[in-house]
């Protein structure tokens with residue numbers, strides 16, 4: 001009955017344990033886990049992993065920081081993810097396009113002006129290219145946006161994107177509301193247990209716009225501990241408390257939202 005729309009099971013933190021984590025997710029009651037790719041290497045590994053597990057669904061994308069990899073000096077890299085190898089972003093967009101029939105969504109992708117304040121034009125170009133792929137194949141877009149929430153929303157609306165989920169939305173509540181009013185979804189990670197900002201989104205947004213994710217290995221409920229999809233029920237419980245409704249009502253609303261957006 002639970003869903004995770006944003007997991008990074010292809011990550012050094014899970015190396016060699018991917019299958020065990022998929023099993024634990026199933027045992028914890030998750031129907032579906034969407035495994036998100038970030039760049040060429042993880043995108044291909046996402047496809048391989050999801051082929052081995054019925055409950056894992058692949059999403060392919062280009063992380064906004066990777067989207068400008070060819071423009072940045074690797075010595076200046078300060079991100080949590082390993083420094084990406086420079087790659088041809090247009091060739092990767094074409095790869096995602098060619099594999100669109102195999103995936104549940106395009107993502108993650110978006111705009112990030114926290115890690116990289118410059119190169120905005122190149123980020124936007126790649127983001128728009130991926131939105132175009134998603135729209136041509138009628139797929140949802142899973143969006144990462146940091147310090148660029150308003151601009152991301154503008155781009156989606158200008159392009160006429162209908163189906164989108166904002167993962168780990170860190171913008172202001174009024175922007176979250178605007179995203180919901182535009183028909184987009186917001187997915188909330190298990191860190192909601194101890195994060196007021198996510199509790200506010202869970203409490204104040206319409207119930208039919210909320211989804212759950214993990215962003216694992218990050219954003220877990222226990223400080224300093226590795227997160228994984230099996231933690232989704234704890235996130236749902238915290239969201240239910242924030243809204244003052246039952247866990248069952250919260251879980252089934254989220255499950256229904258997933259069905260509406262992803263068709264599963």
Ligand SMILES: [Zn+2]
Pocket residue numbers: 006008036108144215
């Ligand atoms: Zn992510």
